[in-house]
Amino acid sequence: MVKLRRSRVEPPPEVCPLGECMSLISGAWSPHVIWYLRDGPRRFGELRADIKGVSAKVLTARLRQLERDGVVIRREVASSPPTVEYSLSELGAELRPAIAAIVDVGHRLKRRN
Amino acid sequence: MVKLRRSRVEPPPEVCPLGECMSLISGAWSPHVIWYLRDGPRRFGELRADIKGVSAKVLTARLRQLERDGVVIRREVASSPPTVEYSLSELGAELRPAIAAIVDVGHRLKRRN
DNA sequence: CCGTATCCATGACGATACTG
DNA sequence: CAGTATCGTCATGGATACGG
Numbered sequence: 443m444v445k446l447r448r449s450r451v452e453p454p455p456e457v458c459p460l461g462e463c464m465s466l467i468s469g470a471w472s473p474h475v476i477w478y479l480r481d482g483p484r485r486f487g488e489l490r491a492d493i494k495g496v497s498a499k500v501l502t503a504r505l506r507q508l509e510r511d512g513v514v515i516r517r518e519v520a521s522s523p524p525t526v527e528y529s530l531s532e533l534g535a536e537l538r539p540a541i542a543a544i545v546d547v548g549h550r551l552k553r554r555n
Numbered sequence: 556m557v558k559l560r561r562s563r564v565e566p567p568p569e570v571c572p573l574g575e576c577m578s579l580i581s582g583a584w585s586p587h588v589i590w591y592l593r594d595g596p597r598r599f600g601e602l603r604a605d606i607k608g609v610s611a612k613v614l615t616a617r618l619r620q621l622e623r624d625g626v627v628i629r630r631e632v633a634s635s636p637p638t639v640e641y642s643l644s645e646l647g648a649e650l651r652p653a654i655a656a657i658v659d660v661g662h663r664l665k666r667r668n
Numbered sequence: 669c670c671g672t673a674t675c676c677a678t679g680a681c682g683a684t685a686c687t688g
Numbered sequence: 689c690a691g692t693a694t695c696g697t698c699a700t701g702g703a704t705a706c707g708g
Contacts, residue, residue, distance in 0.1 A: 463661025464586045512664045543653035548576025
């Protein structure tokens with residue numbers, strides 16, 4: 443999650459903790475993870491190949507964070523060699539249209555410029 | 556909040572530039588700006604008060620970036636003292652439901668835990 | 669009122685090497 | 689295959705002082 447640093451003066455309790463909510467997709471690669479899980483479960487190595495440029499360390503970190511947040515589900519498959527399958531939780535899947543909307547606006551802004 | 560850093564190695568062009576699109580709301584405070592502009596124009600000082608904890612420097616930086624990206628419109632009002640009005644562009648306004656959706660999922664995840 | 673300038677701290681990220 | 693360990697870099701952001 444991206445940390446919201448607080449000013450020295452303690453702010454009044456936020457009515458809407460927007461920062462906390464947006465931290466669901468914080469990090470450079472979290473949106474990519476959600477994006478590439480949109481059509482079903484993917485293994486670690488598949489995600490790593492899908493998301494070009496991400497390092498194993500960071501991908502692990504983002505997957506762990508998304509798992510803690512309840513967005514992503516991690517499932518170990520007892521095989522040889524052992525594999526791990528990641529998928530979107532029910533609520534995690536609801537982030538997909540939001541990301542798609544942002545991407546859509548991004549593309550249209552790009553075309554306009 | 557979170558920052559979308561691009562890797563130093565340029566990714567191949569055939570990839571969907573998800574990172575570029577998501578950079579529209581990169582930075583810890585960009586979603587807040589869009590959020591607090593949702594009901595119409597706001598002045599710099601109003602935004603600074605709305606978005607508790609943001610420094611003037613960073614708020615300026617994010618507003619400039621959003622302006623360059625075409626999300627936000629900056630309008631100087633010739634008054635005494637001079638004021639500045641920020642508002643969402645037409646395409647920028649389309650980011651609002653996306654952010655609202657993420658916030659909604661965030662709240663529901665929070666309630667579940 | 670609306671910023672800019674400076675300095676500094678944090679931590680997200682990449683690269684590489686290594687492990688169960 | 690699916691990570692972990694370590695090290696270094698650099699963008700983001702906070703605090704404070706100052707400027708138009």
